[in-house]
Amino acid sequence: MIQNGLDLEGKFLVVIGEDRLSMWEMEATSSRLSMGDLWRFVYTIRTIQGSLIVSSFVNIFLGFSKTWGNLARLFSPISIVPVVCVVGLGLFSRGFPLLANCVQIGLPMLILLVITQQYLKRLHHAAHHVLERFALLLCIAVIWAFAAILTVAGAYNTAKTQTQVSCRTDRSYLMSSAPWIKVPYPFQWGTPIFRASHVFGMMGAALVSSAESTGAFFAAARLSGATPPPAHVLSRSIGFQGIGMLIEGIFGSVVGTTVSVENVGLLGLTHIGSRRVVQISCGFMIFFSIFGKFGAFFASIPLPIFAAIYCVLFGIVAAVGISFIQFANTNSIRNIYVLGITLFLAISVQQYFVNNTAPDGHGPVKTDGGWFNDILNTIFSSSPTVAIIVGTLIDNTLEGKSKAVxxxxxxxxxxxxxxxxxRNDEFYRLPLRINEYMPTRFL
Structure with a gap:
């Protein structure tokens, strides 16, 4: 063992082996990073790794102890409407604001997608099913090729740095720095680092992911024509989400597990809700994560193209949340009050916390307990979490029993x-006969 003398922020000294040191030196050379930047990256990854491992048990406990399912029994169509709505609306910053960073690519993508997927498919019955399912892929290919032509032609050579980052297809040396094959393995970045300040913040993020995933579960069920997820299904889903976070922490992932709101919107856009499609997609993602050149090729798609897609997909998710109102009395002033205050506070409170969070991560909640600050600042920076808290509380305490109908x-x-x-068992039984091998209390 040898010691590297680089002391990041004067707080730690990384101890590594000679083989790993030489490997990281090659990584730094291929990715055009300085060794100092690479050390900081590795230290950050190891800290995230430790935080994910610990915080994953929050979701595992909430799920497999059925705590989350018991909470879900307090939900009603009135409280679910704002939760699902803000799951989509809360991501508005990833829509047109990101698209506007490269209007010449993002706007054509948005217009082409709407025209192709909604208007052209109605011209002839033979084109209906093809365009409904494959219009998105077709539009991505066309606009991506258009962006590549503009890049090669030098359209962005004299543009601002932000414009080049958003518009170019050859940014950040993606293809040249990505390895052909790289198989991830447990603790590939070294021993995880466990720091209380980061762990508690990540525990707050685990609670937030549970809330956001719950809203997405209801949206996915509605778009696929399934029954609303039963309490036990929500519990086990959060539990499995915790297991996913634990595995990601062990393998050194940068982020934890949560539901993809984009895929929920895609379900409504393409009307494809087959489990087999999800399983095949999972296989592709595993493939692209191992064969880096292929993953880097698709990562070269400019972000404004995705932003244009988000404008449609997130809008679908927000709209499907509104559809739950049909099962309640829309003429009730009491229901209008609960909906209005929950929806507004979910967006407004989140915006306040985001606007008043400093670049170093310190938010508006400032008490003597740093761990307490991290948890609250994380929770209230999430619109769906605020919607669940406010909506469930008011809906159940404001004439909850007398206004059940x-x-x-x-x-x-x-x-x-x-x-x-x-129909619950038909929609929500686990694949591959897993139900036969797991204890019923975990299902």
């Missing part, structure tokens, strides 16, 4: 029980 509970409650609807 107005709240839509007679329609809602049967779906929340395991045997409440005969």
């Amino acid at each position: 107005d709240r839509g509970l007679p329609w809602w409650v049967p779906f929340q029980n395991r045997k409440g609807d005969v």
Whole structure:
């Protein structure tokens, strides 16, 4: 063992082996980074790794102890409407603001997608199914090729740095720095670093991911024509999400696990909800993560193209949240009050916390307990989490029992029980006969 004398921020001294040191030196050379930058990257990854490992047990406990499912029994159509809405609306910054960074690519993508996927498919019945399912891929290919032509032609050679980053298809040496084959393995960045300040912040993020995923679960069920997810399904989903976070922490992932809101919107756009499609997509993602050149090739797609897609997909998710209102009394002033205050506070509170968070990560909550600050600042920076807290509290305490019919509970409650609807098992049983091998209490 040898010691490298680089002391980051005067707080730690990295101890590594000779083989790993030489490997990182080659990584720094291929990625055009200084060794100092690479050390900081490795230290950050190891810290995230430790935080993910610890915080994953929050979701595992909430899920497999059925705590989250018991909380879900307090939901109603009235409280679910704002939660699902802000799952889509809360990501508005990834839409047109990101698209506007390269209008000449993003705007054509948005217009072409809407025209191709919604208008052209209605011209002839033979084109309907093809364009409905494959218009998105077709539009990406066309605009991506257009962006590549502009890049090669030198259209951005004298543009601002931000414009070049957003518009070019050859940014950041993606293809040249990506390895052909790289198989991830446990603790590839070294021993995880466990620091309380980071762990508590990540635990808050685990709670946020549970709330956001719950809203996406209801949206996915609605778009696929399934029954609303029963309480036990929500519990096990959060539990499996925690297991995913644990695996990602062990393998040194940069981020944890949460539901892809984009894929939920894609479900509504393409009307494809087959599990087989998801399984095949998972195989592709594993392939691209191992064969780096292929992953880098697709990573060269300019972000404004995705932003144009988000404008459609996130909008679909937000709109499907509104559809839950049909199961409650929309003429009830009480319901209008709960919806209005929950929806507004979910967006407004999140915006306040985001605007008042310093670049170093310190938010508006400033007490003597740093861990307490991290948890609250993380929780209230999430619109769906605020919506669940406010909506569930007001909906259940403001004439909750006497207004059960107005709240839509007679329609809602049967779906929340395991045997409440005969279709629940059809929609939510696990694949590959997993149900036969797992204890019932975890299902």
